Amino acid sequence: MKIFFTNETKKLDRFTIENEPIKSIDLMERAASSVTFEIISRWKRNTPVVVFAGPGNNGGDALAVSRMLIEEGYTLDIYLFNPLQKLSQDCLKNRDRLQTIEGLKFSKSVKPSDSTNTFPHNGSHFTEITNEFIPPTLTKGTLVIDGLFGSGLSKPLSGGFGSVVQYINSSDATVVSIDLPSGLFGENNTENIPRNIVQADLTITFQYPKLAFMFAENEQFTGEWKIVDIGIHPDIIEQTETKYYYIEPDEAARMIMKRSRFVSKHNVGHTLLIAGSKGMMGAAVLAAKAALHTGAGLVSVLSAACGEKILQTSVPEALFIADEQDSHISDIVLNRSYSAIAVGPGLGRHEETARAFYKLLGQIKRPIVLDADALNLLAGHTELIENLPKNTILTPHHLEFDRLFGKNDTSYERLNKAREMAIRYHIIIVLKGANTAIITPKGDVLFNSSGNAGMATAGSGDTLTGMITGLLAQGYHPIPAAILGVFLHGMAGDLAAEKDSQEYITARDIISQIGQAYKKLHNYRV
Numbered sequence: 001m002k003i004f005f006t007n008e009t010k011k012l013d014r015f016t017i018e019n020e021p022i023k024s025i026d027l028m029e030r031a032a033s034s035v036t037f038e039i040i041s042r043w044k045r046n047t048p049v050v051v052f053a054g055p056g057n058n059g060g061d062a063l064a065v066s067r068m069l070i071e072e073g074y075t076l077d078i079y080l081f082n083p084l085q086k087l088s089q090d091c092l093k094n095r096d097r098l099q100t101i102e103g104l105k106f107s108k109s110v111k112p113s114d115s116t117n118t119f120p121h122n123g124s125h126f127t128e129i130t131n132e133f134i135p136p137t138l139t140k141g142t143l144v145i146d147g148l149f150g151s152g153l154s155k156p157l158s159g160g161f162g163s164v165v166q167y168i169n170s171s172d173a174t175v176v177s178i179d180l181p182s183g184l185f186g187e188n189n190t191e192n193i194p195r196n197i198v199q200a201d202l203t204i205t206f207q208y209p210k211l212a213f214m215f216a217e218n219e220q221f222t223g224e225w226k227i228v229d230i231g232i233h234p235d236i237i238e239q240t241e242t243k244y245y246y247i248e249p250d251e252a253a254r255m256i257m258k259r260s261r262f263v264s265k266h267n268v269g270h271t272l273l274i275a276g277s278k279g280m281m282g283a284a285v286l287a288a289k290a291a292l293h294t295g296a297g298l299v300s301v302l303s304a305a306c307g308e309k310i311l312q313t314s315v316p317e318a319l320f321i322a323d324e325q326d327s328h329i330s331d332i333v334l335n336r337s338y339s340a341i342a343v344g345p346g347l348g349r350h351e352e353t354a355r356a357f358y359k360l361l362g363q364i365k366r367p368i369v370l371d372a373d374a375l376n377l378l379a380g381h382t383e384l385i386e387n388l389p390k391n392t393i394l395t396p397h398h399l400e401f402d403r404l405f406g407k408n409d410t411s412y413e414r415l416n417k418a419r420e421m422a423i424r425y426h427i428i429i430v431l432k433g434a435n436t437a438i439i440t441p442k443g444d445v446l447f448n449s450s451g452n453a454g455m456a457t458a459g460s461g462d463t464l465t466g467m468i469t470g471l472l473a474q475g476y477h478p479i480p481a482a483i484l485g486v487f488l489h490g491m492a493g494d495l496a497a498e499k500d501s502q503e504y505i506t507a508r509d510i511i512s513q514i515g516q517a518y519k520k521l522h523n524y525r526v
């Protein structure tokens with residue numbers, strides 16, 4: 001699924017209006033009915049609803065939703081903010097449509113005598129604010145619908161609008177934002193004013209997720225977010241270029257390569273994992289198991305001698321190459337050719353290991369996977385990045401990324417840096433976290449849609465490294481190997497969390513669900 005910038009919204013909108021064709025007001029009606037449907041399915045009809053509508057089309061949506069909810073039997077207190085006495089055409093139309101509702105009480109501005117503005121018990125109420133605003137009481141049971149601003153936000157909120165947002169945020173009400181939490185820019189919020197951004201519990205967003213939703217620091221604003229399809233024309237989606245994508249299950253499913261009936265373990269790849277050291281052998285065990293369960297034909301683990309028994313007992317399917325040293329890797333000799341190589345899980349940073357690793361980098365001709373301590377060692381010699389084979393996959397989490405490429409203050413900044421580095425060095429960067437971003441050497445960014453917070457558990461990253469390497473070994477090109485590996489890993493984590501719970505799961509539970517994850521993806525193809 002493509003992620004567009006919010007400044008493209010008008011273009012997508014216009015094309016749909018002209019080519020479907022559909023009247024602009026009807027497109028708004030369609031968007032509003034999707035929002036209404038979502039609200040009805042979650043909140044009972046006796047929930048008191050307070051609506052904050054702005055002067056643009058986001059406000060128009062909110063007014064259309066208001067009308068639909070009143071027709072469904074909800075009681076609403078609606079505030080339309082119109083300080084400049086200028087409403088968008090469709091907002092105006094929806095204000096007029098609201099006026100046709102029988103029994104809805106209208107007032108132009110809050111009367112000063114109304115200073116204890118409590119919820120209307122006898123039917124719904126609409127107030128258009130042109131100057132003075134006396135806020136309604138928002139209690140724990142109140143549902144606030146935030147339709148102040150959406151994709152048309154042109155500067156950070158301030159003044160009166162800032163105060164309204166702060167008032168909403170300081171209440172105990174549950175907040176649903178339409179399209180975007182008001183005050184949040186769809187992309188870059190580096191210069192924004194956080195206290196003037198609505199903190200929603202749920203954001204119902206139109207057509208595609210916004211880039212800002214992918215960043216950890218914006219979770220406080222978006223809350224849970226849900227995409228609703230409002231029927232933007234498929235041709236304009238196809239024609240409009242973007243660098244940002246959100247990976248959906250059917251797209252991941254299409255990447256799975258069919259196995260020939262005549263396949264042998266030698267042509268589904270021999271994986272070499274250079275991993276493990278004294279005290280961290282589990283990382284090698286997890287990566288080896290993950291590679292095998294992802295479909296690698298053969299897996300060898302080159303590791304510190306102390307790991308031999310551990311590995312051979314816990315993963316009898318894997319071969320073991322013991323280093324001369326008991327506690328760490330001191331030399332890496334490739335005495336045969338491997339289909340895919342990964343370095344890093346549990347590697348440690350012993351001086352001799354570092355030396356062996358740097359030497360290996362000088363010999364490697366094909367893309368490899370670098371994770372964990374391999375990345376930390378690379379951070380000590382960043383000049384070596386230049387010579388990494390094209391399409392080499394780096395799998396850093398945020399801290400490892402910053403160690404390698406310098407500190408970043410925001411996720412937005414880090415993502416831009418990652419794009420710059422992936423392009424400059426022709427590498428693939430898998431920036432791990434919730435919504436892991438896979439960044440290609442062309443600078444395309446693919447955000448993962450699977451996975452859950454239960455996966456923030458020791459060894460979960462080692463598992464991912466094993467999976468991506470296992471795919472590479474089977475002949476997947478590095479880009480689909482990274483995408484499919486990340487998606488499958490997240491889906492296995494989701495299945496594990498569904499079976500038990502996010503708190504319970506460990507890396508082993510993720511591995512145990514790889515099979516079910518494959519099965520689920522295979523089902524998307526039929």
Ligand SMILES: NC(=O)C1=CN([C@@H]2O[C@H](COP(=O)(O)OP(=O)(O)OC[C@H]3O[C@@H](n4cnc5c(N)ncnc54)[C@H](OP(=O)(O)O)[C@@H]3O)[C@@H](O)[C@H]2O)[C@@H](O)CC1
Nearest residue numbers: 013028031056057058149150151152153154155156157179
């Ligand atoms: N195709 C789609 O996806 C569809 C989108 N739809 C909906 O339309 C929404 C976008 O509507 P929109 O373009 O009218 O913009 P919106 O966010 O309502 O705000 C614009 C108004 O706010 C003002 N303003 C801006 N910043 C401000 C500030 N800091 N402080 C004060 N004022 C500020 C701005 O003034 P201006 O900057 O022009 O001076 C203008 O008056 C979108 O999010 C979705 O909900 C659906 O209906 C159907 C299909």
Ligand SMILES: Nc1ncnc2c1ncn2[C@@H]1O[C@H](COP(=O)(O)OP(=O)(O)O)[C@@H](O)[C@H]1O
Nearest residue numbers: 432433434451452453455456458459460461462
């Ligand atoms: N909150 C989260 N939501 C989804 N996935 C997560 C979350 N936190 C971590 N993960 C995933 O779990 C893995 C953790 O990797 P990493 O930090 O390297 O762990 P380790 O080094 O312990 O193996 C990554 O694939 C990451 O995307």
Ligand SMILES: [K+]
Nearest residue numbers: 149178180182
């Ligand atoms: K909004």
